[in-house]
Amino acid sequence: MSDNNQTPNSQEQQELAELRDKIDAIDTQIGDLISARASCAQNVAEIKKRYAGEAFPNFYRPEREAQVLHKAMARNKGPLHDEEYARLFREIMSACLALENPVKVAYLGPEGTYTQQAALKHFGHSAQAVSLSAIDEVFREVASGASHYGVVPVENSTEGVVTHTLDNFLSSSVKICGEVVLRIHHHFLVSDITRTEHISRVYSHAQSLSQCRKWLDAHFPQAERIAVSSNSEAARRLKGEWNAAAIAGEIAAELYDLKSYAQNIEDQPDNSTRFLIIGSEDVGPSGNDKTSLVVSTRNEPGALHDLLEPFHHHKIDLTRVETRPSPTGTWNYVFFIDFSGHVQDNVVQAALQDVAKNVSDLKILGSYPKGVL
Structure with missing residues (x-):
């Protein structure tokens, strides 16, 4: 039978077969390149170990990873969206880093929470994620060196700041090494034995129940809403x-x-939570950074104006200012401030010098790449 006499079905199969052969060839090239990249990562590890002496080399570089992801998105020609394209590179980097030295990451658990999702989004699935039951434990795990990094929530777009995270920075030596912004999508889940027409109770964390109140009112108004310790529970x-x-x-x-x-039953479609990556080392500039600090002011008129004026003078963009009472009683107020820029930038150094003149204490919590994914 000639090609012109092929049935529509046989023509379809031929076209699909040609495309699948092309995909197989591309997959072979991708596999070879991934293997080559992994070999380069192993060579990087060998060089770092050779020149580290007695010190243990630092394999994970947050600023370097941020630069790689930005470059990947800049090269993206579609049809994949930039974030999806970069996420593929994140997993490749995660697997390659595991060849050098697996990163151990502590997160606020239990397993199955949004904080675990943020940890995997930032470090990839090749990281060793460790679930801990409290924010304090995550800070202690990182400060002791038992985990390389930790992931803790710091603010939600609808519920506000996580004060317990901020308060831990006052007494801890850990530093902020990165951030992750996670779009929070709540799903109404049932099991294989659930009789949906007879649902009489809904379990979730108190915040999630609050964030889905309108949907519950419309679809299950009679069901009892029971708050538990986590959405995973x-x-x-x-x-x-x-x-x-x-x-x-x-x-x-x-x-x-x-x-x-x-x-996606959340009342606010743009509901998102920001998480901080905490570690023990300073992070170099990536070219698109943020700095966090905590300061205490003197108890005098105009103290807040004097604190913020240097940022305005040096044209530094403040992204968040949060006030907390001092736990020691020594400070009347402490201010947590986030702004665009890296502490190594000349303009940032000038601004911080001016800020230091008007406050009783200043502690830089870290400069780190802005969230890429």
């Missing part, structure tokens, strides 16, 4: 209850093999 409870549902994220659904009855 809410998901865990479903396996034994036929008349219950949970509000949690995708990672909890996968962990406990649950199904989404409804997705």
Whole structure:
């Protein structure tokens, strides 16, 4: 039979076969290049070890990873979105870094929470993620050197700042090494035994219940809303209850093999949480950075104006100012300030010198790359 007499189905199969052969050839090239990159990563590790002497070399460079991801997005020609394109590079870098030295990351647990999702988003799935039960424990784990880095929530777009995280910086020696902004999507989850027409209780963290109030009012107004310690705990409870549902994220659904009855049920579609990456080392400039500091002011009129005026004078963009009472009683107020720029920038150094003249104490929490993904 000639090509002109081929049936539509056989023509389709031929075109698909040609494309699949092309994909297979491309996959072979991608595989070879990934292997080559992994070999380069091993060579980097050998060189660092050779010149480190007795000190243990630093394999993970947050500023370098941020630069690689920015370059990747700049090269992206589609059709993948920039973030999806960069996420592929994140996983390649994560796997290559694991060949040099696996990164151990502590996060506020339990397993299946948004904080774990943020940790995986920032470090990739080849990192060794360790679940801890409290923010204080994450800080201590990093300060002691038991984990290289930690991930803790610092603010939510609808619920506000996580004060417990800020308060830990007052007494801890850890430094901020990075940030992750995670779009929070809540899903209404059910198990394989759930009878959806008879749901009488909904489990979730108190904040998640609050963030999905309108959807619950419209779809399950009679169901009892039960606050538990985490969304992961809410998901865990479903396996034994036929008349219950949970509000949690995708990672909890996968962990406990649950199904989404409804997705993205949050009242605010732009609901997001910012997480901080904490570590023990200073981070060099990446070219697109942010600096965080905490200062205490003197108890005198105009103290807040004098604190903020140098930033205005040097045209530095403040991204957040948060006030907290001093836990020691020595300071009347402490201010947590985030601004654009790196502490090594000349303009930032000039501004900080002026700020130091008007405050009783100043502590730089870290300069770090702005969140890429």
